[in-house]
Amino acid sequence: MELKAEQIQSNWDEFLGYIKTYIPGTRGEKLMKFYLKHEGEFMLMPASHKKAYHNAFPGGYIEHVNRVIKGALSINSVWKEFGAEQNYTVEELVFSAINHDLGKLGDEDNYAHIPSDDEWRKKNMGEMYKFNNSIAYMSVPERSIKLLVDNDIKLTQNEWLTIRLHDGLYDPANEPYLKNYMPELKPRTSLVFIVHQADLMASRIEFEREWLPKFNNKEIKKDNFKVKPKSMNSKSKALSSIKSEGLKNLFEEL
Numbered sequence: 001m002e003l004k005a006e007q008i009q010s011n012w013d014e015f016l017g018y019i020k021t022y023i024p025g026t027r028g029e030k031l032m033k034f035y036l037k038h039e040g041e042f043m044l045m046p047a048s049h050k051k052a053y054h055n056a057f058p059g060g061y062i063e064h065v066n067r068v069i070k071g072a073l074s075i076n077s078v079w080k081e082f083g084a085e086q087n088y089t090v091e092e093l094v095f096s097a098i099n100h101d102l103g104k105l106g107d108e109d110n111y112a113h114i115p116s117d118d119e120w121r122k123k124n125m126g127e128m129y130k131f132n133n134s135i136a137y138m139s140v141p142e143r144s145i146k147l148l149v150d151n152d153i154k155l156t157q158n159e160w161l162t163i164r165l166h167d168g169l170y171d172p173a174n175e176p177y178l179k180n181y182m183p184e185l186k187p188r189t190s191l192v193f194i195v196h197q198a199d200l201m202a203s204r205i206e207f208e209r210e211w212l213p214k215f216n217n218k219e220i221k222k223d224n225f226k227v228k229p230k231s232m233n234s235k236s237k238a239l240s241s242i243k244s245e246g247l248k249n250l251f252e253e254l
Helices: 005-022 025-037 039-044 060-081 090-099 119-125 140-150 157-164 172-178 191-214 234-240 245-252
Strands: 113-115 129-131 220-222 225-227
Touching (some): 005 025, 005 060, 005 090, 025 039, 039 060, 060 090, 090 157, 090 191, 140 157, 157 172, 157 191
Antiparallel strands (some): 113 129, 220 225
16 A cells, blocks of 8 residues: 555644644643654654555554554543543543554664565565664564653653553563453553554554455455465365275265
């Protein structure tokens, strides 16, 4: 998928609008200053490096984040309707959604995603970007928090936990927080789960948009090549190699 220039600009304007609307005061000013400092990179960043994931195209990152913000606001309404404790603010919810994947930027000296120059990997593996190896390894949530702290943008405890745990149990490092049976060790706020659900929903919708139209009952299309289903399954192949009619009849009944 590709976004037109006007859509990329519209998505960026929408993104900045969330900061203006939901993050007030000095913190909002610092957050806005940080994003404007890296405006050119944020506007064109992909959400992932590989087509098999989601939004691996210029402008994909901001489109994804906008979808997570809108999703989090809507999902929060459902949780509230069903009685979830409102021990967090809407500002905390939107702040967490805005910054949940911030670490994908890289550090402030080097951007993480570099357009791939390997035509074979792009065509056959869908790897449209490669990771900038000049950047030391750090998980995306941890780098997100570090970037905010380095720019003197304070986080509440709810925001820290929500950004840190937004990948849910897809990240084994989150198990001590999310996979336990002692009440006192469980998260004290549902905000963690709401933003995770919004991110999961957004990523799934973006995956469906990219891949479901390419699937049908007869073939799977992948860019410039097709993978056709095998003409015979394993059972059919086995039957074709059996000469004894009795044994063939017995095998067919299995």
